[in-house]
Every structure is written in C-alpha cells, then in structure tokens.
Amino acid sequence: MARAGNLAGRRTRKARAAGALTLVGALALAACGGGGGEDTAAGDGEGAELECSAESVADEQWKAAEPREFSLLWTDWADFPIKDSWEFFDEIEERTNVKLNLTNIPFSDATEKRSLLISAGDAPQIIPLVYTGEERQFAASGAVVPLSDYADYMPNFQKYVDEWDLRDMVDDLRQEDGKYYMTPGLQEVSVPTFTLIIRKDVFDEVGAPAPETWEDLQEGMELIKAKYPESTPLADGFEGQSMINYAAHAFGTVGGWGFGDGAWWDKDANEFVYAATTDGYKDMVTYFAGLNEAGLLDSExxxxADDGGGTVTEKFAEEKVFAASGGSWTVQEFATALDAAGVTDYELVQIAPPAGPAGDFVEPRNFWNGFMLTKDAVNDPNFCDLLHFTDWLYYNPEARELIQWGVEGEHYTKDAEGKYTLEPDFTLANLNLNPSGTIDLKKDLGYANDVFAGSTESRALKESYNVPAFVEYIDSVQSTRTPRDPFPPHPLDETELEQASLLSTPLKDTVDTATLGFVLGQKDLSEWDAYVSGLEGQGLSSYMDLINGAAERAAGNDG
Known part of the structure; x- marks a missing residue:
C-alpha cells in the first residue's frame, strides 16, 4: 500500500482548528552585571532600567542562579490530560532551576477564560498559545508587558528573528505606541499549516493530475464524480473556515480563519478595503457555489466541524470524499480510517494550496503561537530570570528539541545525519512513531505537548518527526508558491479598538452568514450588491475609516 503525505496526527481535527524587526543578533545580553545578587525589575516598563545578576547567551543552556517559581496559564486538551507525574516539568526544572506553577483552563473555552483572567488581573505571569493579533486588546488596555522594551534580554529570539529574516514581520506586530506585546513562535520555513489532502491514486485513475490550480481541482472533481456518482468528492470539515482561508489568497482576498479584521490592502488605491466586499471575495464564493451546485462539494x-474521526474522515474511508482540508497529521487520520475500512493500494498526498485568479499566493506562516507576559510580571524581583527563561523555552534550539523529543540518550538517539530514533520502550503514538513502544512521550511523560510543541521550529526540527512526503510538501510550497506580502501596519489605540470592536463583530457575523449562504445556494449571487449595501448600513465606512486612519498614522510614524 502506497502512502504519501505525513503520518503525523497531532490533535483531533476540532482541536487543531482552534488551534495559523531590526534587532541586533547579539549572542550575549547587554546591561547585565556580574555577581549573584537578586535581579531588580523596572516597574514602569523601561527595559533599560533592568539590572540582571546573570547573563543569557543564545544557543546556550540558561539556568537561574537560585531556584525560581513562575506562574503559567496551561490549556488542557481532553485527549491529553495533564498528569502530576509528567516528567516534562521535572526536566525543565532540572535544566533551568525554574518551577512552573500552573493555572489550568480547558481547551473548549480557553480564549474566553484567558480573557476573563487577564481582564480581572488574575492571570498568571506567562500566557502561552497566543497568536498574532490576539494581543491587541490586552496591549491597548495595558494588561500585558511591552516585550519590545526587553528585547535585549532575549538573545535566542533576536538571533533567530535575524537569522531567519523575520525582522519586518516582527516590526508589523508593533501597536499604536510603537511597541510589540507578544513574541511569536518562529518558523524557519513558511508553509501553510492547512491545505488539501487528496487521494492521488483516484486522481490518477480518472486521468486528473494533482491540481495546481482551483480550476484543475474542479476538473478533477468532475471526473471523480463521473466515476463515483454517489460521492461529493471535495470536503472541508472545519465549517468552511479552513478551505476558505487557504483558498482566499489565490483569489486575491482573505477569508475564513484568516479573515482577521477584514482589512485587505488595495495596492492600486493605496488604502485598505473590506475584504468581503471585493471582487476577489465574490469570485471565491462564486467558485465554491459552482462546486456545490454541481454536486462536487460536501455541504455538510x-x-x-469534524471532531476527530468524524464525518469527513468517515466519508474518506467510505470513498465518498477524495479531497479534503487538513494538515500534516490528517494523512495519518485518513490512512487509519482507510485501513480500517479495508481499502488498499491508496496514495494520500498533501498538496500545495492551488493557485487561482490572483496568482500562486499563499498565506505567510513564519509565525506560530507565542507568549505574552502579564503586566504584574515586571514587579517580580526575578523578572530578568523570567525573561531569560521564556527566551530559552521558546527559542533555544536545545529547548525546542527537548520539548518535541524528550531527553537524548534516554528517550531517543540522533545519528550523524540528524535522524531521530525513539528508544524501543518509547512511542509517540499520535505521530505514528515507534507504535510498539509502551511509554508514550506525550500522554505519559508530557513531551510534545500542545502548549509548547511546534511553536518555534527550524526546518530540521519540523522534518525530524515527519515522513519524507511532508518534506516534499515543504519543497513544493517553497518552489511553486509565493507568500503574500504582509499588509502595512495599522494598529489602533484603545479608544479606536473599542469602536472597531463594536463595528467589526456584527460586520463579521453578516459576512459569515452571507458567505455560507452564497456557497450553499441558500442566497443567490444576484443578491451580492444588496449584501454589500447591508454591510454599509452596519457602519462599514466608519470601520474602514478607523483602519485607514491608523494606517496613515503608522506610515507617518515610520517617517
């Protein structure tokens, strides 16, 4: 049985769906004194006032001079409940002299719980699992630390931002005051996390090549439908949010999970426009509406949402779906289901998102989840150590390797070519690695956990736990697709954020409802102009005035 693609399953499909600067690359910290005294933290957010008792150096093991305790917000995944016996925390403490005191929240309502804790001033010091944009409300209210003030105390972060050429992207994180309030996970290579997984053997069977464009995909779906008339061959499984997200860039717009604030930079007009009113957005929903009308799209x-082995996975196994949204782990889920159904000689391939009318553009994905520090953290007498610790944990290569693989020589070995091999007793079952092992690194020991794993990754580390077909996917995206340029910064101040929130929420609700209605044929495309007029009636012009005013102000601040 031939299988192409990554046999890595990292969470349930629903959980994964939640789950998308000019800094000198100094190796040693400036402004750090010698001696063994306590650190002095600056309470006013000025990094220059810090006096650190020990330095931190990029790519070296950092360890606090005395035992420290820092608090951290931990998100509990139902599939991998945290255990007191997890070795992961003991190993972190042994290496860094830092004990983590956890506040636990469930994944099911993690975003809401996090916001309530931060707003009430009850949140722990370290807030992980923060994606770019989520920090804005907390930055505007002063609830989190301006980490840009303390960049000199994060040598690992600085080095890899510089080395991986992510400087301009980090600068785009700056808020209205010119500072950034979270540091993201850094990815050496930019590849979309979600894309299409296809049954390549079936595409070959009906004479359809692996789709390079969305038009190619439609042709392939038509040929497959003719061969398998009971099928609806294309599916998403994430309420349309995933497919619309990765398709949008090729149509010259943003949508789905990637909609963000809805602002799309119109280069010709030199201003932001509302993405969901553009010709590109209309072209995209028209395309998917056509697929649905022809019986090629699984409307369900x-x-x-497809919650782990749910409807899309079942339909894949029943050979009613032959192309669906997913990530590197999804191939394993589909392969397991096909095996269980007795399907043989299949070939699953994770393909680069198809190109479209706007070109071969994909979403830039050099950032993944990072962290914030709550405002009271600066008053901790060991604030220097807190900065050093988080910098080591998130950006030091040995720390990233530890998080993913455990302890070298105990849990795994690595040969001269960089190939990782788990020791016989250990398994990473969700990645289908050494399935005969009896001790699961993730479930039993806490390594490869969903709070930290995958946040910052070199290409080598990303490839280390993936099969060769995923490397082929990386190569395909890198060689045939173009990451869309980041939009000009347009940070809003606190008052503007409040105004924008009041306007953007009902606007987005209207967009989501109308998009689904157009795609599924519940709303005729002849109603497009009326839909746009409805958005105007909800204050769209005022909303875009806020966005463009912020962009003009930011451009003026830049020079």
Whole structure:
C-alpha cells in the first residue's frame, strides 16, 4: 500500500482548528552585571532600567542562579490530560532551576477564560498559545508587558528573528505606541499549516493530475464524480473556515480563519478595503457555489466541524470524499480510517494550496503561537530570570528539541545525519512513531505537548518527526508558491479598538452568514450588491475609516 503525505496526527481535527524587526543578533545580553545578587525589575516598563545578576547567551543552556517559581496559564486538551507525574516539568526544572506553577483552563473555552483572567488581573505571569493579533486588546488596555522594551534580554529570539529574516514581520506586530506585546513562535520555513489532502491514486485513475490550480481541482472533481456518482468528492470539515482561508489568497482576498479584521490592502488605491466586499471575495464564493451546485462539494462539511474521526474522515474511508482540508497529521487520520475500512493500494498526498485568479499566493506562516507576559510580571524581583527563561523555552534550539523529543540518550538517539530514533520502550503514538513502544512521550511523560510543541521550529526540527512526503510538501510550497506580502501596519489605540470592536463583530457575523449562504445556494449571487449595501448600513465606512486612519498614522510614524 502506497502512502504519501505525513503520518503525523497531532490533535483531533476540532482541536487543531482552534488551534495559523531590526534587532541586533547579539549572542550575549547587554546591561547585565556580574555577581549573584537578586535581579531588580523596572516597574514602569523601561527595559533599560533592568539590572540582571546573570547573563543569557543564545544557543546556550540558561539556568537561574537560585531556584525560581513562575506562574503559567496551561490549556488542557481532553485527549491529553495533564498528569502530576509528567516528567516534562521535572526536566525543565532540572535544566533551568525554574518551577512552573500552573493555572489550568480547558481547551473548549480557553480564549474566553484567558480573557476573563487577564481582564480581572488574575492571570498568571506567562500566557502561552497566543497568536498574532490576539494581543491587541490586552496591549491597548495595558494588561500585558511591552516585550519590545526587553528585547535585549532575549538573545535566542533576536538571533533567530535575524537569522531567519523575520525582522519586518516582527516590526508589523508593533501597536499604536510603537511597541510589540507578544513574541511569536518562529518558523524557519513558511508553509501553510492547512491545505488539501487528496487521494492521488483516484486522481490518477480518472486521468486528473494533482491540481495546481482551483480550476484543475474542479476538473478533477468532475471526473471523480463521473466515476463515483454517489460521492461529493471535495470536503472541508472545519465549517468552511479552513478551505476558505487557504483558498482566499489565490483569489486575491482573505477569508475564513484568516479573515482577521477584514482589512485587505488595495495596492492600486493605496488604502485598505473590506475584504468581503471585493471582487476577489465574490469570485471565491462564486467558485465554491459552482462546486456545490454541481454536486462536487460536501455541504455538510461547510456547516459542521469534524471532531476527530468524524464525518469527513468517515466519508474518506467510505470513498465518498477524495479531497479534503487538513494538515500534516490528517494523512495519518485518513490512512487509519482507510485501513480500517479495508481499502488498499491508496496514495494520500498533501498538496500545495492551488493557485487561482490572483496568482500562486499563499498565506505567510513564519509565525506560530507565542507568549505574552502579564503586566504584574515586571514587579517580580526575578523578572530578568523570567525573561531569560521564556527566551530559552521558546527559542533555544536545545529547548525546542527537548520539548518535541524528550531527553537524548534516554528517550531517543540522533545519528550523524540528524535522524531521530525513539528508544524501543518509547512511542509517540499520535505521530505514528515507534507504535510498539509502551511509554508514550506525550500522554505519559508530557513531551510534545500542545502548549509548547511546534511553536518555534527550524526546518530540521519540523522534518525530524515527519515522513519524507511532508518534506516534499515543504519543497513544493517553497518552489511553486509565493507568500503574500504582509499588509502595512495599522494598529489602533484603545479608544479606536473599542469602536472597531463594536463595528467589526456584527460586520463579521453578516459576512459569515452571507458567505455560507452564497456557497450553499441558500442566497443567490444576484443578491451580492444588496449584501454589500447591508454591510454599509452596519457602519462599514466608519470601520474602514478607523483602519485607514491608523494606517496613515503608522506610515507617518515610520517617517
């Protein structure tokens, strides 16, 4: 049985769906004194006032001179409940002299719980699992630390931002005051996390090549439908949010999970426009509406989430779906389901997101989840150590390797070519690595956990736990697709954020409802102009005035 693609399953499909600067690359910290005294933290957010008792150096093991305790917000995944016996925390403490005191919140409502804790001033010091944009409300209210003030105390972060050429992207994180309030996970290579997984053997069977464009995909779906008339061959499984997200860039717009604040930079007009009113957005929904009308789109997958082995996976196994949204882990889920159904000689391939009318553009994905520090952290007498610790944990290569693989020589070995091999007793079952092992690194020991794993990754580390077909996916994206340029910064101040929130929420609700209606044929495309007029009636012009005013102000601040 031939299988192409990554056999890595990292979470349930629903959980994964939640789950998208000019800094000198100094190796040693400036402004750090010698001696063994306590650190002095500056309470006013000025990094220059810090006096650190020990330095931190990029790519070296950092360890606090005395035992420290820092608090951290931990998100509990139902599939991998945290255990007191997890070795992961003991190993972190042994290496750094830092004990983590956890505040636990469930994944099911993690974003809401996090916001309530931060707003009430009850949140722990370290807030992980923060994606770019989520920090804005907390930055505007002063609830989190301006980490840009303390960049000199994060040598690992500085080095890899510089080395991986992510400087301009970090600068785009700056808020209205010119500072950034979270540091993201850094990815050496930019590849979309979600894309299409296809049954390449079936595409070959009906004479359809692996789709390079969305037009190619439609042709392939038509040929497959003719061969398998009971099928609806294309599915999403994430309420349409995933497919619309990765498709949008090729149509010259943003949508789905990637909609963000809805602002799309119109280069010709030199201003932001609302993405969901553009010709590109209309072209995109028209395309998917056409697929649905022709019976090529599984409409159920656009209205319901596929929660781990759910409807899309089942339909894949039943050979009613032959192309669906997913990530590197999804191939394993589909392969397991096909095996269980007795399907043989299949070939699953994770393909680069198809190109479209706007070109071969994909979303830039050099950032993944990072962290914030709550405002009271600066008053901790060991604030220097807190900065050093988080910098080591998130950006030091040995720390990243530890998080993913455990302890070298105990849990795994690595040969001269960089190939990782788990010791016989250990398994990473969700990655299908050494399935005969009896001790699961993730479930039993806490390594490869969903709070930290995958945040910052070199290409080598990303490839280390993936099969060769995923490397082929990386190569395909790198050689045939173009990451869309970041949009000009347009940070809002606190008052503007409040105004924008009041306007953007009902606007986005209207967009989501109308998009689904157009795609599923519940709303005729002849109503497009009326839909746009409805958005105007909800204050769209005022909303875009806020966005463009912020962009003009930011451009003026830049020079």
């Amino acid at each position: 997958s656009f209205t319901a």
